[in-house]
Amino acid sequence: MASNTATLEGMATEATFSYYEERADRGVGLIIVEHTYVLKSGKYRERQLGIDCDDHVGPLSELTRRVHACGAAIGIQITHAGAATRSSTIGQRPLGPSVVPLSPEHEVPCEIERSFIPHLVKAFVQGAKRAVAAGFDMVELHGAHGYLLNQFLSPITNIRSDEYGGSREGRLRFPLEVVTAVCSAVGPDAAIFYRLGADDGVPGGLTIDDTCWAAQKLVAAGVDAIDVSGGLGGASLPGYTGEGYFAPLSEAIKGAVDVPVMVTGGITTPEAADSLVRQGKADLVGVGRALLANPSWAQNAIQTLRS
Secondary structure, eight states, rough: OOOOOOTTTTOOOOHHHHHHHHTTTOOSSSEEEEEESGGGGOOOOOHHHHHHHHSGGHHHHHHHHHHTTOOOOOEEEEOOOOOGHHHHHHOOOOEEESSOOOOOOOOOOOOOGGHHHHHHHHHHHHHHHHHHTTTTTEEEEOOEEEEEEEEOTTTTTOSSSSSSSSSSSHHHHHHHHHHHHHHHGGGGGEEEEEEEOOOOOOOSSSOOOHHHHHHHHHHTOOOOOEEOOTTTSSOOTTTTSTTTTTHOOOOOOOHTSSSOOOOOOOOOHHHHHHHHHTTSSSSSSSHHHHHHOTTTTTHHHHHHHHH
16 A cells, blocks of 8 residues: 655655554554565655665664554565566666566566575565564565566566575565564564555466465565455456455465465455454455545444444
8 A cells, every 4th residue: 555655765754754644543553555666766656765775774763663652563665676667767777587568558677687686685674674673563575466576576577597486485585585684684683564466367377276385485484464456457456356355375384384364355344354264264454545535434343343
């Protein structure tokens, strides 16, 4: 739920602080700050938050201070957009695992050189370390919605012939290297969530069988929780309807791993959120658009379910 409140350099602003503080002060348990780029080549929007240099730590520290003062925990989602961005945004041709556009509307990316992959891993590590330095309780690696980690795992966007392509083991290699390195660098100082695009929603793309397998590998590498969403097709996919429309995916992944699983997707009422947890379809519930529209959503939900 990008707020587009950052400066052109990706710095958090007073508008950013106020946006999250307003929601944290009204009953939310965990605020997950919007997707934040780890390299300028992975910037998705003009006023997207960044965490690509140490200058970001100061403003983000003010953000965590304010949210903690409200009594909520706070995490941050870090990402690289890969082939999802545009040259008009980053000033260069987008990067991708292969010379395959994300969609007919996207530019054809440059294939990431094998020698550049360690630099990408390091960028995620440095971003996670800055997040910990800024006081975040959790760091979420964004491997959904057609961003770079998702692009590497998907057989549609990754047709590489080296060890980072081919089989699903090869396609998961880069995400696993990122997870392993981030978990090692962060240690017990913050929980590591992985936002997993559990279904690409595109013919020939990732299916729930692929991502149940991947989730097990990610957890073995150190991930503390899986946040289930859509893959290349985005945050809403054909065939998934109703409140908590990704619940079939979260339920399947919950059966495959032994860490908490979070579900998102069109959850607008507290009754639906409560039911998803009580029915064992997820351990955590993420609310996005409803909370965007009504900062008091969580507070109202608490009152509703207690009455």
